[in-house]
Amino acid sequence: MNAHLDHLVIAARTLAEGRAWLEGRLGTALAPGGEHETFGTHNALLSLGGTSYLEVIAVNPDAPAPPRARWFSLDTPEMRARLDGGPALVHWVARVLTLEAGPYPEGEVLELSRGENRWALTVPPDGSLPLGRMVPSLGGVAPSLIAWHTPAPPTRLPASGVTLATLRLGTPQPAELRAVLDRLGFVGEVEVYEAPQPELGAQLDTPGGVVLL
Template sequence: MSAVPPLLDHLVLATPDLAATVAEFARRTGVTPAPGGVHVGLGTRNHLVGLGGRSYLEIIGPDPEQPEPAERRPFDVDRLTGPRVLTWAISPPDLDTAVTAARARGYDPGPVHAMSRRTPDGGLLRWRLTGSDRAHPSGLVPFLIDWGDSPHPATSGLPVLTLLEVTATVPDPDEVRPLLSALGTALVLGRGPCGLGFTVVTPNGPVTFGRR
């Protein structure tokens, strides 16, 4: 099995303090994440690092320049006690076909939603993604994303680190593997408390974030 999941679009590193986490990431890796943009109305913003090809890391946290949103911020960033690799996304060749196929194989990734964010230069990125309250609670089963006509974030001149591996632990790996297979992807799973981690090659050597 490849150490990098098939169809990987991005990894999500969520934090209650975006500025502090970006600074710590830069300290550990020697690479400063680029501002990604603002999720208008949702109360969050992000910074990005390319991981090679069409994959990237999203560091997401509360946006202090936005008012309190009407609903909970994405990924419940307000409830985190520190940075955490929460989940990941895959980008299949055809999102709708992949959703239909997954349901036929016994896993429902949830309804498809439209989202958008403003980039630092004022542009608007639009995408569609799956998700619902029925998502697997471990965060180890990815959501699906389709960037449509928008330029993919990994092609926007981001600083790049080479992704070595993505690994995870879960109490029952045999329960999660069929769900990953239904989505056409896979993940190196070990037995243990739920956790997701990744390792990148950096100017400071290999650095691991989250659970290895």
């Protein structure tokens, strides 16, 4: 598949809270994103240079409740409790050329849009993180997959001066995660390591210095 890093996902209880938290840490403003009608969420974006970016996402209080579970486990008590402690890096998305066949057994390929953006994305029917139900130790650290039908957001986002130095993926089963990335043909710098539970970390280089998420 020759997958590459597309974007990092930071979730928050509210978009305002997430933006304030991240902008305060990075010392730079996020660009407006938009609304996701399918999932009742909205976001704000930040270029990470090249073809990668970062999104802050939250439930949109002004949107009607969606007919299906929201993505990234946002509807679960576990994720809500986690975000009560503050915004968090909860997931990452890898870019591929096509998603004609779902790459994960539990996956579902959805055709989605936000404004002028059009893309296909793998989302389990229950909104959980990919492989999280089948292999809990990989929940959140195995990427969702995206195939863009229109130019990806980084082509239109203003330069931020922020770049991703390292994406760190911790799991009790590092060999299994490496096997998933190998099957996807993932190309890029990620650090996979053994940890008691799934965890993500990112080192960002900013104009003000190094920031760890």
